[in-house]
Amino acid sequence: MEIPRHWRLKQQRYGLVGEVCPHCQVKVFPPRDVCPNCGGEARTPYTFSGRGEVYSYTTIYEAPAGFEDKAPYTVALVKLEEGPLVTAQLTDLGDKPVEIGMPVEMVTRRLRQDGDDRSILIYGYKFRPVMN
Amino acid sequence: MTENKTLLKPSRPVGIVGYGAYVPRYRLPAKEVARMWTGGRAAGLPIKEKAVPGLDEDVITMSIEAARNAMKRAEIDPAEIRAVWIGSESHPYAVKPSSTIVAEAIGAAPHVQAADMEFACKAGTEAMVMAMGLVGSSMARYALAIGMDTAQGKPGDALEYTAAAGGAAFIIGPAEESLAVINASYSFVTDTPDFWRREHQIYPEHGQRFTGDPAYFRHITEAGKTLMEAAGTSAKDYAWAIFHQPNTKFPQKAAQMLGFSPEQIAPGLLSPVIGNTYAGAAIIGLTATLDIARPGDRILVVSFGSGAGSDAFDIVVTDKLLERRDKALKTQDYIARRTEIDYAAYARYRGKIRMK
Numbered sequence: 001m002e003i004p005r006h007w008r009l010k011q012q013r014y015g016l017v018g019e020v021c022p023h024c025q026v027k028v029f030p031p032r033d034v035c036p037n038c039g040g041e042a043r044t045p046y047t048f049s050g051r052g053e054v055y056s057y058t059t060i061y062e063a064p065a066g067f068e069d070k071a072p073y074t075v076a077l078v079k080l081e082e083g084p085l086v087t088a089q090l091t092d093l094g095d096k097p098v099e100i101g102m103p104v105e106m107v108t109r110r111l112r113q114d115g116d117d118r119s120i121l122i123y124g125y126k127f128r129p130v131m132n
Numbered sequence: 133m134t135e136n137k138t139l140l141k142p143s144r145p146v147g148i149v150g151y152g153a154y155v156p157r158y159r160l161p162a163k164e165v166a167r168m169w170t171g172g173r174a175a176g177l178p179i180k181e182k183a184v185p186g187l188d189e190d191v192i193t194m195s196i197e198a199a200r201n202a203m204k205r206a207e208i209d210p211a212e213i214r215a216v217w218i219g220s221e222s223h224p225y226a227v228k229p230s231s232t233i234v235a236e237a238i239g240a241a242p243h244v245q246a247a248d249m250e251f252a253c254k255a256g257t258e259a260m261v262m263a264m265g266l267v268g269s270s271m272a273r274y275a276l277a278i279g280m281d282t283a284q285g286k287p288g289d290a291l292e293y294t295a296a297a298g299g300a301a302f303i304i305g306p307a308e309e310s311l312a313v314i315n316a317s318y319s320f321v322t323d324t325p326d327f328w329r330r331e332h333q334i335y336p337e338h339g340q341r342f343t344g345d346p347a348y349f350r351h352i353t354e355a356g357k358t359l360m361e362a363a364g365t366s367a368k369d370y371a372w373a374i375f376h377q378p379n380t381k382f383p384q385k386a387a388q389m390l391g392f393s394p395e396q397i398a399p400g401l402l403s404p405v406i407g408n409t410y411a412g413a414a415i416i417g418l419t420a421t422l423d424i425a426r427p428g429d430r431i432l433v434v435s436f437g438s439g440a441g442s443d444a445f446d447i448v449v450t451d452k453l454l455e456r457r458d459k460a461l462k463t464q465d466y467i468a469r470r471t472e473i474d475y476a477a478y479a480r481y482r483g484k485i486r487m488k
Contacts, residue, residue, distance in 0.1 A: 014196075014237035047239070069487055070187055091188055092157050094471040108196045108237050109188035110224075121224055123192060123233060131461055131469065 002114060006122050011045075013124035016106050018084065020046035027082040050106030052080040052127070057090065057098050066112045074098055078127050092128040103130040139316040139362045140261060142268020147310025147450070149208065149274060150303040152201020153419040154194045155406050155466035158184040160478045162293045168475045169288040178379035182296035182407025184473060184481055185282045189297070190224045195280045196237045198301035201460035202276070203238060205311065206303040210239035213303070214272030216246045217262055219255025219411045220299075221329070221336075222282045223248050240276065252327060253376055254437025255279060256299060256411040261317050261443055263304035274305045281410035284482065286335035294379055294403070298466075299412025300419045311453040312422060312431070315446040316363065320355040327438030338438075344382075347440045352376065352386045355442035356434045360390075363446050367391035371429035374417035376436035377403035386434070399424050405467055411437075418447075420463035427451045 011017045018029030021042035026035055028042055035042040057076035060067070067073070074090040076098070090098060091109055104127035111124045162177040185194065195218055203210060216235040223230045231246035245266070249255040256279010263275035280299030285291030307313045326347035329336040339347075352375055360366060367373070373392045375383040380403055387397045400417030409416055414435035421431060431447040479485055 010236060014233070015239065089188075092186060092469075094157060094469075107193070109193050110190055111188070120228075121190075121192075123237070126188065131465060 003120060006114065006120065014108050016048040016050055016125050018046050018048055020044050027080075027084060029080065029084040029086060048080055048082055048106070051130070052078045052086070052104055054090075054098060054100055054102045054104060055079040055085060056100060070112075076104075076127065078104055086125075089126045090128065091126040096129055104128060105130045138358060139318050140264065141316040142264055144268050144270050145307035145313060146264050146267045146304055147307045147313035148302050148422075148447070149305035149309050149311065150202040150204070150206025150456070151300065151311070151419050151422055152198045152203070152205065152460055153298070153300045153416050153463040153466060154198040154201070154280070155183045155298040155409075155416070155463070156185040156189050156194065157469050157471050158186060158473050158477075158481065159470050160184050160473055160475070164475050164478075165293050178290075178293050178381070179404050179407055181405060181472070182294055183298050183409070184478055185297040187481055190282055191218070191220045191222050191280045192224055192230045192233050194282070194297065194299060195230060195234045195278045195301065198278060198280065198299060199234055199238050199276060202301040202303050204460040205456045206274070206305070207456065207459070208274060208303070208305075211243070213240040213274045213276050214244055215263060215266055215275035216240055216244055216278075217249055217259035217276070218278040218280060219249035219251065219257070219259040220279070220281050221250060221252055221255065221410055222284070234278070251441065252437035252439050253378070253408075253410045253413055254435040254441055254443055256415050257433070257435035257443035257445070258437075260302055260304065260415070260445070261319065263302070264314060264317065267304050267306065274303055277302050277304060279411035279415045281412055283408065283410040284335055287484065289335070291336065291338065294408040296407025296409050298406055298409035298416055300415040302415070309452070310450055311456060312447050312449045315448060316359070317443055317445045318355055318359040318362065319441060319443045320351050320358065321441035322351070324351075324438070324440035326440055347438060348376070348378070348382055348436050349386060349389065351440050351442040352434050352436050353389050355444040356386075356390045356432065359444035359446055360432070365430075365446070367396070369430055370396065370432045372399060372421045372425060373397050373432040374400035374414055374421060375434050376414045376442070377401060377417060378408045378413070380404045402463070402467065416463060422449070422453065423457060423462045423464065425449045425453065427453060
């Protein structure tokens with residue numbers, strides 16, 4: 001049970017809320033309060049557009065605990081249009097083959113539950129092929 | 133409009149400032165349900181196919197996407213929303229609101245009312261009436277009302293052909309900012325035992341033939357008729373009409389009973405291709421109709437929820453619709469995004485396979 005952690009991470013997970021560095025304008029995700037580019041303090045919240053492209057990907061057949069009922073599923077490194085690289089599941093692929101460079105957009109989905117059927121549900125970002 | 137005590141007419145004029153739909157991508161053909169339970173008898177199937185949510189979707193995730201589409205059209209600061217109300221019969225939690233998670237996800241929390249509504253298939257329109265009240269009394273500038281469901285029918289039951297997933301979100305706000313003004317609403321409610329689900333039960337029960345005349349048709353026609361009488365209108369005054377759509381035939385017959393033509397209900401009649409989205413059914417018909425409507429068009433919407441009741445709305449489209457409706461995905465974009473599944477995949481996606 002990791003309820004405090006899920007609660008703490010809710011904004012970045014539900015809405016892809018990171019930070020923007022006030023010194024060098026670099027966009028930061030996940031938020032870490034220190035700019036990875038210039039080392040300055042970066043605490044200004046920034047909501048990412050959710051658009052990006054597949055940088056690399058793999059398909060999981062032997063899923064870790066908590067994800068067994070979702071296998072097989074595809075995990076990707078997504079290059080956000082603002083710069084950061086994010087690891088996330090791809091969803092709603094249908095019959096579409098995944099390709100490097102494929103444009104994707106963020107959606108908020110149910111990631112897993114935090115234990116058995118009595119536990120809380122965890123929601124967060126995934127990416128799907130761009131719809132329009 | 134004639135003054136009439138039965139109408140719910142806000143003292144400050146209100147309307148739809150933004151709207152958004154959501155339909156998940158998977159489709160289960162009705163003939164696939166028939167293959168499983170009736171030896172494939174295809175005669176008299178109630179719809180062509182129904183929308184099925186993916187493994188990572190529920191009323192919360194679907195409401196978030198519909199609300200984001202509504203926000204794109206409304207172009208307002210989410211912090212200005214004073215209420216997030218979600219009507220559904222399939223909230224993921226028995227206790228813990230869907231609405232707080234949706235409010236957080238769209239940036240509306242924390243200065244907000246939030247609650248989950250339940251009234252079978254009319255919980256979404258009930259949320260809309262409440263939002264009209266909050267905005268119409270000037271207690272709030274904007275309120276978000278959502279009707280969304282991932283409905284389940286008992287395997288082999290008549291409802292399994294149609295119980296589907298989808299819905300819509302509406303940001304209700306001042307009429308002068310609206311894409312469509314809501315002149316008034318009227319609700320007709322009685323204690324009618326046509327359909328129910330007891331606590332801890334997975335699947336609903338229904339009163340068989342009780343479903344039709346005493347429940348659906350009585351409430352829809354009374355609500356529609358009373359609203360039109362009070363508003364001094366008749367079917368010919370409306371460009372479009374939407375009636376709750378549990379299947380294909382019921383809304384067609386309701387339209388006929390109230391004097392509407394097949395053309396008037398065509399854009400909003402989605403049940404043949406997405407099924408009955410319960411709390412989302414009437415209002416996703418409204419989003420599809422707004423997607424094609426013209427300024428000045430008058431729209432009648434009548435929902436129906438078992439138990440039973442109907443909410444009727446008298447709506448007029450404004451010029452602002454044309455400026456803002458292309459800012460988000462349209463209802464038909466979601467309907468066109470389609471992956472057909474078989475009964476086995478459906479059983480897995482809907483949690484009908486025991487893993488342990």
